[in-house]
Amino acid sequence: MRADQMAFLVTGASTGIGRAIADRLVAQGHYVFASVRKQADAEALNAAFGANGQAVLFDVSDLDAIEAAAQTIGDALAGRTLAGLVNNAGIALPGPALIxxxxxxxxxxxxxxxxxxxxxxVFAPLLGADPSRTGPKGRIVNITSVSGKFGYPFTAAYVAAKHAVEGFSDSLRRELLLVGIDVIVVGPGAVKTPIWEKGAAVGGNKYRDTIWGKPLERLTQSLAAMDQEGLDVSVVANLVEEALTTSKPKTRYAPVPNKLVNWWLARFLPPRMVDRVVGKNLSLLP
Structure with a gap:
């Protein structure tokens, strides 16, 4: 890592949005620490990044592993600040909330x-919460989703988690005014990644014989289509790079395809009307 390079950490960087963000940052001349869970993915990233990045092995559910990675990254920074943390790692497991x-x-x-x-x-001290580190204070970019603002059926766990990240980000941003670390949310709509396809594969057909079987099947088909027809990951990656480097970032970015239908109408129509539209589309109405 050169002394003139800004360094960023991107979690969940083996595929999809995380990999696209890491690639974008490296292409812009930055240094990237990329978190992955498998050694094979680490080797692939190290080969791709060369001298401009390195993979770090940890799962975001493992606090000890995160702390070990922070030690590794802190040593590599040699007293400088980390310019940004991108919290991207996530999973999606659809299912009826009650069962x-x-x-x-x-x-x-x-x-x-x-x-x-x-x-x-864990990484806040590297971003500048530790005053002994030199350099500009870093930024936190949390990847949420349209689902953080709109609750689709059969995605309650994912929606709840993303909604929680939205609220956590607002509170944290205001708390960190004291130390100069900014917190920014990027909440994409449908993106061309296999996240929902993977989640549906885990769920299989275990809800087929319940009253939610047919509506869930329709939603799964719809989500799979969105995985294929959504925004290219580069759109999200470019916005994240902007949020990390521009002098005046927004507090929230919402890259959403067909924004009128998929963002504004759902936000401003009466909720009961949206309920009926969603219910009709998924055969949820009595």
Whole structure:
């Protein structure tokens, strides 16, 4: 890492949005620490980044591993600040809220929300909460989702986690005014990644014989289509790079395809009207 390079940490960087963010930052001349959970992914990232980045192995649900990674990154920074933390790691496991296994809901909350909390706490000293570090104060970018503002059926755990990250980010940003670390949210709509396809594969057909079987199947098909037809990951990556480096970042970015339908109408129409539209589309109406 050169002395003139800003250094960033991106969690969940093996594929999808996280990998695109890491690639974008490296392409812009920055240094990237990229968190992954598998050694093979670490080796692939190290080969791709060369002298401009390195993979760090940790799971955001493992506090000890996060702390070990912070020690490694802190040593590499040699007394300088980390320019930014991008909390991207997450999973999606769809299911009916009343019967989805509690361990699945806890897993989603543990990774998507508590993982953000853990990383913010552990890496804050590197971002400049530790006054002994030299250089500009870093920024935290938390990747949420349109789902943090809009609750689709059968995604309650994911929605709850992303909504929690939204609220946590606002509170944390105001607390960190004291030390000069900014907190920014990027909440994409549908993006071309396999996150929902992976989640549906884990769920399989275990809800088929319940009253929610058919509506859930329709939602799964819809989510799979969004995985294929959403924004390219580069759109999100470019916005994240802007949020990390521009002199006057927004507090929240919302890259959403077809924004009128997928963002504004859902936010400003009466909730009962939105309920009926969603219910009709998914065969949820009596």
């Amino acid at each position: 989805q296994p509690l361990d699945e809901i806890e897993q989603v909350m543990n990774i998507n929300f508590m993982g953000v909390v853990r990383c913010c706490r």
